Amino acid sequence: xxxxxxxxxxxxxxxxxxxxxxxxxxxxxxxxxxxxxxxxxxxxxxxxxxxxxxxxxxxxxxxxxxxxxxxxxxxxxxxxxxxxxxxxxxxxxxxxxxxxxxxxxxxxxxxxxxxxxxxxxxxxxxxxxxxxxxxxxxxxxxxxxxxxxxxxxxxxxxxxxxxxxxxxxxxxxxxxxxxxxxxxxxxxxxxxxxxxxxxxxxxxxxxxxxxxxxxxxxxxxxxxxxxxxxxxxxxxxxxxxxxxxxxxxxxxxxxxxxxxxxxxxxxxxxxxxxxxxxxxxxxxxxxxxxxxxxxxxxxxxxxxxxxxxxxxxxxxxxxxxxxxxxxxxxxxxxxxxxxxxxxxxxxxxxxxxxxxxxxxxxxxxxxxxxxxxxxxxxxxxxxxxxxxxxxxxxxxxxxxxxxxxxxxxxxxxxxxxxxxxxxxxxxxxxxxxxxxxxxxxxxxxxxxxxxxxxxxxxxxxxxxxxxxxxxxxxxxxxxxxxxxxxxxxxxx
Ligand SMILES: [Zn+2]
Numbered sequence: 268x269x270x271x272x273x274x275x276x277x278x279x280x281x282x283x284x285x286x287x288x289x290x291x292x293x294x295x296x297x298x299x300x301x302x303x304x305x306x307x308x309x310x311x312x313x314x315x316x317x318x319x320x321x322x323x324x325x326x327x328x329x330x331x332x333x334x335x336x337x338x339x340x341x342x343x344x345x346x347x348x349x350x351x352x353x354x355x356x357x358x359x360x361x362x363x364x365x366x367x368x369x370x371x372x373x374x375x376x377x378x379x380x381x382x383x384x385x386x387x388x389x390x391x392x393x394x395x396x397x398x399x400x401x402x403x404x405x406x407x408x409x410x411x412x413x414x415x416x417x418x419x420x421x422x423x424x425x426x427x428x429x430x431x432x433x434x435x436x437x438x439x440x441x442x443x444x445x446x447x448x449x450x451x452x453x454x455x456x457x458x459x460x461x462x463x464x465x466x467x468x469x470x471x472x473x474x475x476x477x478x479x480x481x482x483x484x485x486x487x488x489x490x491x492x493x494x495x496x497x498x499x500x501x502x503x504x505x506x507x508x509x510x511x512x513x514x515x516x517x518x519x520x521x522x523x524x525x526x527x528x529x530x531x532x533x534x535x536x537x538x539x540x541x542x543x544x545x546x547x548x549x550x551x552x553x554x555x556x557x558x559x560x561x562x563x564x565x566x567x568x569x570x571x572x573x574x575x576x577x578x579x580x581x582x583x584x585x586x587x588x589x590x591x592x593x594x595x596x597x598x599x600x601x602x603x604x605x606x607x608x609x610x611x612x613x614x615x616x617x618x619x620x621x622x623x624x625x626x627x628x629x630x631x632x633x634x635x636x637x638x639x640x641x642x643x644x645x646x647x648x649x650x651x652x653x654x655x656x657x658x659x660x661x662x663x664x665x666x667x668x669x670x671x672x673x674x675x676x677x678x679x680x681x682x683x684x685x686x687x688x689x690x691x692x693x694x695x696x697x698x699x700x701x702x703x704x705x706x707x708x709x710x711x712x713x714x715x716x717x718x719x720x721x722x723x724x725x726x727x728x729x730x731x732x733x734x735x736x737x738x739x740x741x742x743x744x745x746x747x748x749x750x751x752x753x754x755x756x757x758x759x
Contacts, residue, residue, distance in 0.1 A: 400487065403479070403740045410675065410739040411686050416697050417736050421478050423700065424733040427708030428471045429494050431726070436497030437464045438471040440726050451705040454715075456724030463518025465505050467726050469525035472498045474733035476532045477741045483537045499533055502526050503545040511552030519566040520556060524579025527553050528586045535590025543592075550587040553580050554598045561608060562601035565620075572605045573620045578631040578669065585638045602639050606632060615651035626658055627717070630669035643677050652677050656684035660692040663717030664710075664731035667692060671735045675742055689739075696732050 404414040430447040433439055440456035442448045475495055479488045482496035506513045506526065514522035530546035533539070556568035557580075563572010564580045581602060588594040609618045610632065616624035617632025633651045641648050655670045671692055678685035699714065701707050710732040711725045723730075734741070 399479075406740040410678070411689050412693050412739050417693060417739065420697050420700050421474065421733055421736055423702070423708035424710075424729055425475050425478055425480065425491065425708070427706070427729060428475060429491060430705075432471070432494055432498065433464075435501065437468040437501040438498070438726060439464055440467045440724055442726065448705070452709065452725055453706070454711045454725045456722070456726070462516035463514050463522050464516065465502060465513045465526050466518055466522035467723070468498055468501055469522070469529045470723065470726055470730035472502075472529050472533075473525070474730055474737065476529065476536065477734055477737040479536075481533060481537050483539055495533075499530070499542065502529060503542065506530070506545040506549050509552075511548040511555075513549055513552070520553075520564050520568065520576050521566070521579055523549065523553060523556070524564075524576070524583045527580070527583030531583060531586035531590045531592060534592070535586065546587070546590070547592050550583065550592050550594065553583055554595055556580075557598055557601060558605070561605050562603070563605035571620065574606075574609055574617050574628045574631050574635075575619065577602065577605055578635050581635045581638050599639050602635060606635055606639075612647070612651070614645075614647035615654065626655065626661065627663065627666040627669065630655055630666055630673055633673045634669050637673070637676055643680055649677060649680055652681055653684060656681065656688050660688060660695055661717070662695070662714050664714055664728055664735065665717055668731045668735045671738050672742060675738045693736065696736055700732070 403418070407414040407417050428438070431438060431442050431445050431452070432447070433442075433445055439445065442452060442455050443450045472495060475491055475498075480491040480495055481488065482492050482499055483489075484492065502513065505515070509515070512523065513526035514520075527546075527549045530542060530549050534542040534546040552568075553564070557564060558569050558572050561571050563574075564576045565571060565573050566576065581599075584594050584599060606614075606617070609620065609622055609628075610616065611618065611622040611624050614636065615629070615633075617628045618624065619628055629651055633648055633655075636645070636648060637643070652673050656674055658670075660667045660670070671688070674681065674685050674688050696710075699710060699712075701709050709725050709729045711728050714728045714732070
């Protein structure tokens with residue numbers, strides 16, 4: 268190599284880089300039947316009409332039996348997808364409606380579409396509860412937490428996210444080029460597989476929405492109007508361009524679930540009709556991407572599921588349902604097929620893609636059970652929840668985020684377990700948050716355990732930690748308002 272002329276070295280390197288790029292940009296094979304359009308539609312309606320949905324054939328290695336199910340089972344889901352986003356005039360309307368930052372935009376264009384929205388469970392006014400500061404404090408107190416400390420930590424985190432927004436309105440796992448940071452924060456995530464901006468943007472917006480900050484809120488909750496506004500516009504554009512598919516740049520169904528939650532929550536909280544089409548499109552894509560055989564989700568649409576990917580989609584469907592978006596009850600019912608398959612210990616424990624027993628997946632699996640079918644008094648649920656509580660809050664925020672939600676929801680059934688948990692959890696998170704200097708409000712050090720930090724760096728850890736602290740009030744109303752009655756509005 269040292270003997271080789273410089274031009275030869277350069278050429279070899281360029282070829283290698285080009286080959287690598289070719290591998291990266293080659294789209295992964297998608298499975299049967301999902302009608303997606305890879306190239307973003309242009310503004311011209313004529314151009315949009317020329318784009319044809321792509322029907323992909325099932326993987327060769329699938330058995331004939333499976334292939335038959337793949338082609339038959341999801342018919343109704345596909346029809347719904349087409350209804351919402353595939354008609355050219357609808358799409359034009361949707362495009363008109365995505366400029367969330369233009370508050371004077373004509374929202375009447377999407378009114379027709381809205382007639383198909385909101386026919387399922389409908390909002391139980393749940394998201395609105397977050398906006399009231401007094402209610403928030405009461406709920407933290409009722410959960411045993413210290414309202415001042417928790418609200419201060421959450422506010423500080425929102426401020427850190429605000430300072431790390433990119434000029435285009437989105438966020439990036441690699442925030443070194445963010446004008447507000449320029450490398451002052453450690454632990455950006457720079458892996459090439461995480462160029463997906465949608466996931467980072469969703470993770471930044473979730474804590475803000477959880478704290479009641481929206482793009483339309485007035486008064487103190489209007490503090491981040493502009494930031495949330497630009498962030499939502501960024502996600503809406505991604506969803507419209509992908510005709511429901513939110514992710515790109517190495518993203519996957521994890522990103523889709525996160526974006527589905529954000530758009531559903533923002534729509535549910537504000538009822539801003541410009542969000543209706545993108546939010547429904549994101550939810551429709553999730554429904555269409557369900558593995559038609561096993562009922563789960565994985566990295567790519569219609570792959571056999573894993574518990575982790577499943578949980579993000581279930582949360583998105585739950586949020587969509589609460590917000591009055593259309594969620595097909597059959598899709599939700601089918602999740603049970605997947606959960607039955609990966610459960611162990613009578614449903615108290617869960618594996619990744621086969622029966623197992625790991626704290627992170629136990630927590631995720633139990634949360635899915637609660638959101639889809641099980642009552643809070645379910646014996647296996649309470650047994651599993653007790654086991655989670657025994658382990659105590661983990662510094663793997665993935666585990667703690669799910670486990671905190673599970674234990675919060677059963678706090679009436681397991682009051683001692685919840686109280687021990689919430690005290691340890693909140694003290695851990697309040698103590699570990701950066702309070703000084705540029706990194707104030709963020710999390711990373713001490714939490715680089717589990718797979719999380721290697722996936723999303725400081726953005727991911729900060730988001731998960733903040734959402735865990737928000738459980739006191741974010742999930743307090745109305746789904747699991749402690750009437751002893753369970754929500755069953757998923758399955759009508
Ligand atoms: Zn920074």
